[in-house]
Amino acid sequence: MLLIRPDRTLIVAAGSGLLLAAAFPRPDLFPLAWIALVPLLLVMRHRPFAAGFTAGGVFFASVLYWLNIVMTTYGGLNMFFSLLAYLFLLVYLAVYFGLATWISCRLETVLRLPYLLTLPPLWVALEYLRGWLFTGFPWAIIGYSQQNFSLAIQSSDVTGVYGVSLMLVVVNCAIAGVIAAPKSRLTWLGVAATILISISHFGYGVWRESQPLEQRSEQLRIALIQGNIDQAQKWAPENRQSSIDRYQRLSMEALQGQPDLVIWPEAATPFFLQDQSELARQVRQLPKQFKTPLLVGSPAYRQLSSGEYQYYNSAYLFSSTGETLGRSDKIHLVPFGEYVPLGRLLAFIDKLVVGVGDFSPGEVRPLPLNGYDLGVLICYEAIFPQLAREYVRRGSSLLVNLTNDAWFGRSSAPYQLLAMTRFRAIENRIWIARAANTGISALISPAGRVTLASPIFKSLQLSGSVGLGAEATLYTRFGDIFAYVCLGLSGFFLVILVVTRKSS
Helix, strand or coil, X not given: CCCCCCCHHHHHHHHHHHHHHHXXXXXXXXXXXXXXXXXXXXXXXXXHHHHHHHHHHHHHXXXXXXXXXXXXXXXXXXXXXXXXXXXXXXXXXXXXXHHHHHHHHHHHHHHCCCHHHHHHHHHHHHHHHHCCHHHCCCCCCHHHHHCCCHHHHCCHHHHCHXXXXXXXXXXXXXXXXXXXXXXXXXXXXXXXXXXXHHHHHHHHHHHHHCCCCCCCCCEEXXXXXXXXXXXXXXXXXXXXXXXXXXXXHXXXXXXXXXXXXXXXXXXXXXXXXCCCCHHHHHHHHHHXXXXXXXEEEEEEEEECCCCCEEEEEEEEEECCXXXXXXXXXXXXXXXXXXXXXXXXXXXXXXXXXXCCCCECCCCCCCEEECCEEEEEEEHHHHHCHXXXXXXXXXCCCEEEEEECHHHHCCCCHHHHHHHHHHHHHHHHCCCXXXXXXXXXXXXXXXXXXXXXXXXXXXXXXXXXXXXXXXXXXXXXXXXXXXXXXXXXHHHHHHHHHHHHHHHC
């Protein structure tokens, strides 16, 4: 009888993946991220790529399990094809972990460079590339695991989330070095360097938290309307009136707090507001009735000269007199959700999301409100730091995230998305108002603190005050320069490897 012996290296690496996943919402055991990679680091030299690939596969499988809910429950995919697509994505994402460990191990073998020197910049470089290649998927960058560790994430206004990721990898490498070679001078030199970096990192966090980050001279009273409209029902024509009635009722409740702006979530109106329909007329009359500006998510379209149409996932801003102040269109669309990449070649693939049709990307267009500009991030646009930064650079005094997290069901995804959104506030030191159909609706301060939040799958209105204006941070000015430095170092390491191989 043939017995298959379990591979101890891969089992240990899988354990690292599980520990790292547990640091994310939920269960959100964020301290685990500071030791999660240690098991992987202790064994990866035995199977450099396979160990990292295994850890990455287990990590992403655990964090992104909710994708199957999206694909089967709302996308209508057969369970077999859903699992197949899920596995393809896991393989792709796990490759980034595998490359980081393989290159680091090669540098140790060939050049005797310790992991502590090579793995942190390699890790950050690959995380950055993951957020850029093939339209980008920067979900679950490991720095996001520290969303509730305020001192650790304040440096994001300099380095972005990537500085937090680097800090995590540095500490893991230092701990692994002490365990693997406790008597080595090089190990303790690395520990000393790690302590100095940690003092700098957390010292900056202490200093930033001592500043009046949340204070602004101008305030805005916000009312977030969480309709909690069932995703399976909202697009049915017979349910449209009841949806609008619910949003109107919740908005009327919110008016008791005398808001300066009422915000409805993404696609709150499952019809075209630009049409002259009775439902569209009702919504356009509401700001005049409320005597309050209204920001509302809605699909939009534009007819081309050829007679064809372009569709957009949009947000309309109406003044208190009912005037249309502007429209902001979603820029970063969801692949296979809002459009099919390489549509002509992959025309046989249906989109996963039930909606109007294939959407077209918009452009950065802040919306004017009483002398200030609003930057609108629709749905998962909030996970792209470059986009939030561009809105702030264009003069936005408040970021607004309109989203419909009903797609995720009662999974960890809404909590993960909120965690990532918090970093956009820190990077640009700006307030964020988040309106979600089923939750989590929230107000986020420039320190990344959630000052007000709703439970999920509750129909309610949430009111609170935000400050207007953004601080001029290094991140807003220079963007991902920290990630570029890590990319440059990683490229330098690769060049040395290639040259060394040729010369030998």
